[in-house]
Amino acid sequence: MERINIYENGIYMVFEIGDDKCFKLLHFSAKPFREEDIIARSTDYGFRFVEINLAGFDRPYERHGNKYIVTAPGYHMRYESHTDEQNDIGRKLVFTLMDEITKVYVYSHIQFYKELSVIRLWNEVKNCGDDVQTLDYISSFNYEGIEKEGKLSRDEKMSVWVPHNSWQREMNWKKYTLPELGMELVQPAKEQRSSNMIQFSNTGNWSAKEHLPMAYLENSETKTGLIWQIEHNGSWHWEIGDQNGHLYLAVSGPNETYSHWFKNLNPGDSFTTVPVAVGVTEIGFEDAVGTLTDYRRRIRRPNADNENLRIIFNDYMNCLWGKPTAEQEFPLVDAAAEVGCEYFCIDAGWYADGDWWDEVGEWQESRKRFPNGLREITDYIRSKGMIPGVWLELEVMGINCNMAKKVPDDWFFTRHGKRVYDRSRYQLDYRNPEVTAYANGVIDRLVKEYGVGYIKMDYNIEPGIGTERNADSVGDGMLGHERAYLNWLDGVFAKYPELIIENCSSGGLRIDYAMLSRYSIQSTSDQDNYRYYCTIAANSPSGLTPEQSAIWSYPLTEGDKEEVVFNMVNAMLLRIHQSGHLANLSRSRKELVKEALDIYKSIRQELKTGLPVWPLGLSDYSDEWVSFGLQCKETLYLAVWRREGNHHTHTLPIPSFNGKDVEVKCLYPSYSKVPCKWDSQPGEFEVTMNGEYMARLFKLSIK
Incomplete structure (x- = not known):
């Protein structure tokens, strides 16, 4: 037996290589390893660093239920070798594991970040055998023994912090004990095992429609904790369950049970999991989020927007509500410039003469709304010293869009041979090069013809489990689209590095660091009641960096000074997303808006490095x-x-x-x-x- 002991940036890791080359992760914590904390060492299938499941193989032992334990060939993968190197980011480990039966290899990547107690993990699977293998699950992070530190019962010391998230109710964290989630300890400690688990999953293209793709595990006795985020813009899964005496945490992207995903690997084929970041603390939640904040700043695309923290005015919230006209925009532009806004975004409706919801897709200006063309307004915005922007929803086409009626079905998600509908829109498939060429054409036209420098990129549908077209499974089609969309986005920023694109998905329904490692700014909510918005604003730095967190401030036409102040304080430590009918405010209330924006400008260079x-x-x-x-x-x-x-x-x-x-x-x-x-x-x-x-x-x- 051999041990690999690692201490890096405050993280203790202990790997074990058995005499039979069985590879285990025994410890991952901010505190050192204690052998006596492991109470159940008799098993030869526990403590696996990687769980991987291929179709057609037996999963013995344990009462699995829907838990991803004792996966096959996961429980008999064997250690082959590993590398341990330094790169520009920090220390990098790669472990090579192999299954002798299938000749499937897993290359497990662990990237450390200098001076940060967080690692990024992903696994690459390669079929080096002679037979086709169907992959239906693989973990990105798997660690058994999450409860083992300390002497108290797990029911007394362990808590799970879960960030519930939904439309107008974003960033809604709740703290649960294990008994509150149905996981009481009712067996002898060394034998604890059951058929249920604590599991949170997302299925679909709104990555955060029910929960943020992250969570925090707390041990109140030892003051240690684990925090993790799944860096994916679609389906994901994490679970905490029991296995022969210990609790485990398994974190992954899509899988077959919960997200209708599987992937056929022909001989020579490879598949790479979605990345997961995991951090440790021996102080508490606030410290863990601070570490994750620094990590998020390191992994995102370098951009001027997150350095300058310019103030956005958007004409939607408690203002024009998606019904812009030239007549209404001119006084708003004047008022926004007067108080000190720096971006001015024309929101939804600029492209349609009437109701626009189910006609989106061609993105041509409405001459009814803008008789002299949209360029008249964008030029006027620039004349006032602001950068003009527009609203887009470029991943969909409305069912009544003329273009949608002309293009073939392979532009869209399909299931059962038919286009997928949701909320009177079709979902575009970014794996199709004709779709990305269309999207590039829209961006080029907005930048060149309208002088746009800011885009609010919205996304208001949920196409569900995926698409059957050109895919092994509908979940495979979904994952392929999501990765193709990210690649397209990378191309847009490569071509237009100064273009600011806001990530919006009915507010904050895609708050994830696949998207936010690229986008510089994120809409956090469509909440239109400023009294509730302070909760979203206060909690938002748990889910994303403060300088990416766009918070609406929308003084009401009828209100008093304290209402204005409350609205402005909501946003002043984050990214100010100014709205409201500024042109209709009384002078004293408008002066309060300007005062807030002036103060923000005086402190924002400090805020971009602050920790929550x-x-x-x-x-x-x-x-x-x-x-x-x-x-x-x-x-x-x-x-x-x-x-x-x-x-x-x-x-x-x-x-x-x-x-x-x-x-x-x-x-x-x-x-x-x-x-x-x-x-x-x-x-x-x-x-x-x-x-x-x-x-x-x-x-x-x-x-």
Whole structure:
């Protein structure tokens, strides 16, 4: 038996190579390995670093149910070799595993990142045998023993943090114990095993329609935790289950059971899994998210937008609602320029004379809405010092689009020999080169004919399990399309590196780092009630970097100063997505908008490197008090909201400033200070807001 012990960037990993070349991952944590923590070593099928399932092979032992344990040939893959090198990013390991029966190889990649306690993993499968093999599952990360640290029962110490996500209810984190999810320990610890599990999956093209593709596992006894994100823009799966005495975590992309995916591998064929990032902490959730924030900044495409953090005005939310006209746009352009916006995006409807929903696809300007052409407006936007933008939904065609009636069916997803419909649209298939040529033509025309420098790329359908055309399975067709779309997007940015494209999917239904490693900015929600939006805003840095998180601020035509302030504070530590009928606001309320944007411009160069803190924890939609901050070295920019309730004063713990002499300044608004005080021991900030639905932005600096 041989051990491979790794300590890199605060991560402890222990691999074991058995005398029979059985390859196991015994440990992955922020704390060192203790042999005595493993209570069930008798099994020869547990602790597998890779689970891989091929059709037609027996899966013995355990009560599998739908769990991905004791996969075949996963449980008898054998170690062949490994490499251990340094690259520009950090340390890189590649383990080669082989199944003697099928001659299927797995090349398991582990990429470390310098000074970050996070790794990126993916597996490449290659069929080196003589027979066709059908691959229906392979993990990207698989680790058994997630509960083994500490002495308390897993029911007492283990919790799973799950980011629920849906339209207008994004970033909705909930914390569960294992018993709350139906996984009580009711067997002797060394024998614990069952037929059920905790599992969260996405099936389809909206990667975050029910949950963000990430989660956090906490051990409250040892203060250790694991955080992971699945970097894929489609179907994914993770599960926590029990297996012969221990709990395991398996993270993957699509599979056959949950996402109708399988792939036939002919001799010589290869398949690469979707990448997964996994980080460790011995401090807690906030530290884990901070590490993931730094990692997300490293893996995304370098771009000027995330350096400059320019302010967007978009004419949709609580404004034109997808019914733009030239007459309405001119005063909005004037007002947006007056308050200091830097992008101006014309949202949906610019291409249709009437109702546009089921006619999208040709992307020609409406001369009814814009009698002198759209270029008149985009030129006017540029004359006011702003970059013009338009709304697109370039992955679909409406069922009443003339072009959709003329092109062949192989442009679209099909199942059962028919085009796939959803919400009166067809799903385009980006594996088809004619489709990508069409999409490139639209982008070229918008840039060259209209002078567009900003695109809001929306996506409002869910085509389901995939497409049967030119695919081994409908899930295979889906995965192929999703990867082709990413390749197309890479080509667009290669051709137009200064073009800003916003990732929008009915708000925040595709918040994933396959997309966000390319897009510089993400719409977080279609929530049109600013009182709820503060929860989305406060929680958003858990799912993406603050400088990519576009938050609507839309002062109402009828409202008071505190309503404007609440709206503006929602966005001021993130990316301001300004809207509302600015031209119709009273002068005093419009001045509050401008004041907020001026302050934002003065601090945004600090914000782009800040790490998120939550003095009151992540926000629930029912919370009276909400708080979120960005720690920028020795300065904390802190947003505080009070909604409806009976508590006029609240105390916010700031442990990073414990024992420090701190200067407190209310940055916004200037017209109304609120009572507040700093207590250096034990590091607490007390705020009083006597009215409901108030918000303030503070700056706390160590003297």
